[in-house]
Structures are given as C-alpha cells and as structure tokens.
Amino acid sequence: TEVDLRGRVYGHGQFVxxxxxxxxxxxxxxxxxxxxxxxxxxxxLVDASGARRQLYRHVSVVLxxxxxxxxxxxxxxxxxxxxxxxxAGSSVTERVLHLGPTPDLIEGGLTxxxxxxxxxxxxxxxxxxxxxxxxxxxxxxxxxxxxxxxAATYYGASYRFSADGRWMFFVDADEKHVNAYDLAARRSxxxxxxxxxxxxxxxxxx
Numbered sequence: 001t002e003v004d005l006r007g008r009v010y011g012h013g014q015f016v017x018x019x020x021x022x023x024x025x026x027x028x029x030x031x032x033x034x035x036x037x038x039x040x041x042x043x044x045l046v047d048a049s050g051a052r053r054q055l056y057r058h059v060s061v062v063l064x065x066x067x068x069x070x071x072x073x074x075x076x077x078x079x080x081x082x083x084x085x086x087x088a089g090s091s092v093t094e095r096v097l098h099l100g101p102t103p104d105l106i107e108g109g110l111t112x113x114x115x116x117x118x119x120x121x122x123x124x125x126x127x128x129x130x131x132x133x134x135x136x137x138x139x140x141x142x143x144x145x146x147x148x149x150x151a152a153t154y155y156g157a158s159y160r161f162s163a164d165g166r167w168m169f170f171v172d173a174d175e176k177h178v179n180a181y182d183l184a185a186r187r188s189x190x191x192x193x194x195x196x197x198x199x200x201x202x203x204x205x206x
Contacts, residue, residue: 005205013048022064025088027053029061029069043071045092054092059084062105068114070105077102085138087114097141103134109159109168111183115139118159118168120151130173131157133181149181149188158201171198 002011002023011023021030027047032040032055043061045054059071062083071084083097083105108119115138120131133149136142150173151157157170161183168181169191175198178191 011048013046013050015046015050020061022061022069024064024069024086025067025092029064029071031060056084056094063108063110063117065110066112066114068110070108070110070117072105083138083141085114097138099136099141107156109157109161109170111168112161112163112165116183118146118170120153120157121145122153133157133170146181146188147186149179151179152198155199158198160201160203162203163205169201169203171201175199 001009003009011026011028013021013028015021015028015030021028024045027045029043029045032042032044034040041058043056043059044052046052056071059073062070062072067088069086071086073082077099078101081099081102083099085095085097087093087095103119103121105117105119108117110117117136117138119134119136121134122131131151131153133146133151135144135146152171152173152175155171155175160169161167166183168183170179170181172179172190176195178193178198178201180189180191181187182189
C-alpha cells in the first residue's frame with residue numbers, strides 16, 4: 001500500500017508469490033514468477049488486480065523514483081549494459097540507454113528531475129572499502145566522478161535529494177557523518193554532526 005504522510009492511499013495491491021513489488025505510474029512493477037514459483041528473468045507492469053499491462057524481458061528493477069523507473073539487464077556490467085528508462089505520464093514510455101562498463105547500480109540515487117543517477121564505485125584497495133561517488137547522465141550515458149565525494153559502502157550511501165533539487169545528501173565513507181553535495185556548483189560539504197553509526201538516511205519534509 002502506497003500512502004503519504006497524512007495517510008492518504010495512492011495505490012494498493014495484493015500479490016501472491018511475488019519477488020519484490022514497486023509502485024509505479026499508478027500501477028506496480030514486479031518480477032515475474034515461474035511455474036515452479038521461482039523468480040523469473042523478466043519484469044512486468046501490472047495493475048492492482050495483477051493484470052499485466054507491459055512486459056520487460058531479461059531485466060531487473062534497479063530503482064524507482066517518482067515518475068522514473070530504471071531497469072537493467074544486469075546490475076553491473078563489464079562490457080555493455082542496456083539501461084531501460086521508464087517515464088510515467090499519460091502512458092508509460094521506454095527509452096534504452098546503451099552503456100559501456102558499468103558499476104553496480106543498486107543503492108543508487110536519482111535526481112528529482114530524473115536527469116542524473118548517482119552511485120558509489122567501491123574501492124577495494126582500502127579497508128574498510130569506501131565508495132567514490134560517480135554521476136551518470138541519463139541524457140548522454142556519460143559517467144563522471146564526483147570530486148572529493150566518498151560514500152559509505154557497507155550499509156550504503158542512502159542518497160537523498162532536497163525538495164528544491166539543489167542538494168544531495170549521503171552518508172560519508174566513515175559512516176559517522178552526513179555529506180551534502182551542491183548539484184549546481186558540483187561541490188561537496190560535510191554537514192555538522194557526529195553520529196555513532198549511520199545505517200539509513202532520510203529527509204523529512206519542511
């Protein structure tokens with residue numbers, strides 16, 4: 001059930017035997033289920049009754065945020081990865097972005113306007129291994145590292161965006177601080193405050 005902070009219900013559905021369900025476009029994205037009740041290799045868009053409206057073959061759900069959903073044939077690719085960008089409107093449109101070598105896209109963060117995706121690229125040479133924050137343009141498919149931005153790896157960075165779309169907040173590599181990234185000026189700052197350990201970051205509405 002999808003509700004807002006006032007308890008208003010926006011979507012409701014009951015599914016048996018599903019492996020993860022994400023509300024999207026007034027409907028739901030879920031993995032298909034095989035005849036022997038295992039997780040299938042496809043993703044389907046279904047209504048609240050479970051009736052299929054669209055089928056996306058050989059992909060997994062990477063991220064759903066607002067009117068945008070990202071599906072990929074693999075969450076990390078060494079050679080080429082096709083990223084399917086779904087946009088909700090009067091209908092659901094699909095655009096495929098062809099990427100080269102791609103880091104793990106799980107636990108990423110999508111800007112409010114759906115134009116940029118941020119993920120952490122783990123640095124195995126350090127212990128504990130931090131993640132270098134990288135930015136993917138969903139318009140061009142180009143990657144760029146975010147200068148001096150190191151994020152938590154174990155529990156994840158928990159990328160969160162301010163309502164005005166100006167700031168991105170994430171958990172620092174030491175898991176004891178919160179960092180703020182100015183999306184316009186492309187600069188990172190450390191937010192005041194020291195915590196024992198941060199496992200999840202959320203922004204409350206003003």
